[in-house]
Amino acid sequence: xxxxxxxxxxxxxxxxxxxxxxxxxxxxxxxxxxxxxxxxxxxxxxxxxxxxxxxxxxxxxxxxxxxxxxxxxxxxxxxxxxxxxxxxxxxxxxxxxxxxxxxxxxxxxxxxxxxxxxxxxxxxxxxxxxxxxxxxxxxxxxxxxxxxxxxxxxxxxxxxxxxxxxxxxxxxxxxxxxxxxxxxxxxxxxxxxxxxxxxxxxxxxxxxxxxxxxxxxxxxxxxxxxxxxxxxxxxxxxxxxxxxxxxxxxxxxxxxxxxxxxxxxxxxxxxxxxxxxxxxxxxxxxxxxxxxxxxxxxxxxxxxxxxxxxxxxxxxxxxxxxxxxxxxxxxxxxxxxxxxxxxxxxxxxxxxxxxxxxxxx
Numbered sequence: 001x002x003x004x005x006x007x008x009x010x011x012x013x014x015x016x017x018x019x020x021x022x023x024x025x026x027x028x029x030x031x032x033x034x035x036x037x038x039x040x041x042x043x044x045x046x047x048x049x050x051x052x053x054x055x056x057x058x059x060x061x062x063x064x065x066x067x068x069x070x071x072x073x074x075x076x077x078x079x080x081x082x083x084x085x086x087x088x089x090x091x092x093x094x095x096x097x098x099x100x101x102x103x104x105x106x107x108x109x110x111x112x113x114x115x116x117x118x119x120x121x122x123x124x125x126x127x128x129x130x131x132x133x134x135x136x137x138x139x140x141x142x143x144x145x146x147x148x149x150x151x152x153x154x155x156x157x158x159x160x161x162x163x164x165x166x167x168x169x170x171x172x173x174x175x176x177x178x179x180x181x182x183x184x185x186x187x188x189x190x191x192x193x194x195x196x197x198x199x200x201x202x203x204x205x206x207x208x209x210x211x212x213x214x215x216x217x218x219x220x221x222x223x224x225x226x227x228x229x230x231x232x233x234x235x236x237x238x239x240x241x242x243x244x245x246x247x248x249x250x251x252x253x254x255x256x257x258x259x260x261x262x263x264x265x266x267x268x269x270x271x272x273x274x275x276x277x278x279x280x281x282x283x284x285x286x287x288x289x290x291x292x293x294x295x296x297x298x299x300x301x302x303x304x305x306x307x308x309x310x311x312x313x314x315x316x317x318x319x320x321x322x323x324x325x326x327x328x329x330x331x332x333x334x335x336x337x338x339x340x341x342x343x344x345x346x347x348x349x350x351x352x353x354x355x356x357x358x359x360x361x
Contacts, residue, residue: 004299006123006156010114014105014150017134018091023101025110028151037143038132044143045186046079047130048072049298050102051256053344054118054125054361062119062361064106065344069357071255073098079183080131085142093148102127105150106361114152115361123154124341126299160295160303162323165208165228166199167310169220169278173211173227174250181226181250192229202317203309208295210308212278213250220313221279226250231297232257235276236329237284238291244273256340257296262351263336269329282310285319291327302337304330 009028016023037043050072057063066072073095080092093101106115118125129150133143173191174181180188195209210233212223225245227233232254235243244261247253261271284290285308293305304323312318324330342348343356350356 003159004155004157005159007153008117008123008155009151009153010111012108012110012114014101014108014148016093016101016148016150018088018093018146018148023104025105025108032132033134033136035136035138036133037135037137037139037141040138041140042186043140044083044131044133044146046076046083047128047184047186048076048079049184050127050129051298051301051344052125052127053122054115055122055345056119057360062115063358064115064125064361065346065356065358067259067340067343067356068255068354069099070095070355071253071258075184075253075255076129079185080148082180082183082185083131083143084146088142088146091146098129101148102129102150103359103361105152106359114154118154121154122345123156124158125152125154127152155299158300158303160300162306163207163295163303164203164205164307164309165210165293165305166202166206166308167212167278168195168198168209169212169223169311170315171195171198171209171211172214172216173229175214176249179249182247182252184252189230195229202311202315203307206309208305210293221277221282223278224275225278225281227252228295231295231300234260234292234294234296234302234333235281235290236292236294236327236333238289238324238327238329240329241270241272242329242333243276244271246273246275254296256298256301259340259343259351259354260296260302260333260336262354263339264332266351267332267336269332278310282319285310285321288324290321291324292330292333293321293323294333301340302333304333 135144199206199209209229308321310319339348
């Protein structure tokens with residue numbers, strides 16, 4: 001979708017071997033073997049995106065803060081579990097072990113300069129833990145040497161607004177029967193890139209594609225809206241209600257959406273968790289009943305689309321949404337995005353049901 005501005009990567013990454021539980025710090029330039037199942041077949045490629053903030057502590061040290069870290073770790077564990085065989089499940093780290101691994105990475109002496117710069121610049125922190133197979137083999141089997149690697153960067157700004165999108169009903173991001181749509185797996189994302197390319201055939205400036213469910217056997221208008229190509233979706237109606245699509249095998253359980261919805265409820269905005277059929281989206285687009293359609297994810301938090309082109313069975317435009325930039329709920333969504341980041345910096349109160357954790361580093 002959008003890009004980043006002011007990105008700077010740390011010079012070191014962490015490597016944790018699942019089989020022998022060994023931890024090491026290695027150069028950012030360290031390579032995964034070219035002869036690896038992870039490279040050749042996309043096996044054992046699970047990942048997670050975790051936002052954080054670093055600030056000086058009262059004792060001359062540093063403090064790192066996470067919002068709802070436990071939910072990121074739960075999601076990462078589910079993805080790792082999927083990529084390993086039944087006989088390998090005892091290698092999956094617990095949430096406690098994953099948390100300790102992350103803190104060990106940030107507390108490593110090799111990371112001291114980067115962490116101090118994070119605190120001095122008050123930049124947005126992004127942690128990317130991911131799994132690979134370190135073994136030199138190209139067999140189509142479960143990984144021989146699965147590992148977790150962690151890299152991190154800071155960035156100044158995520159350039160997400162304004163953006164335009166197109167529904168792409170003839171492509172399916174994930175299949176519910178396989179249980180992969182609710183996980184962050186590498187196998188899900190090639191279709192995301194392909195879908196954006198397809199969207200540009202309808203709207204050349206499109207940077208996002210909106211997926212429907214996997215029920216290609218149903219009439220188009222009965223199918224359900226699921227996600228954007230690489231992020232989750234919130235739909236704000238002109239009656240002031242925000243529709244959150246329920247979790248399902250096709251929906252990634254978004255940690256960020258959970259926080260955003262808590263902020264909206266705290267601010268008196270009604271959040272309706274329900275499915276929305278494509279036919280309803282089209283009708284509301286035709287009658288100007290949509291105030292905002294949002295892309296929600298770790299890096300950009302929340303970005304509001306300026307335009308969404310909806311297509312019919314022949315892939316021809318049949319309806320269009322354009323942002324109601326003066327609508328109160330459109331403005332409230334922008335404020336919720338700022339509040340979400342302010343919580344990390346302890347500039348805003350923590351909404352009910354959310355958990356902010358601080359650790360010394």
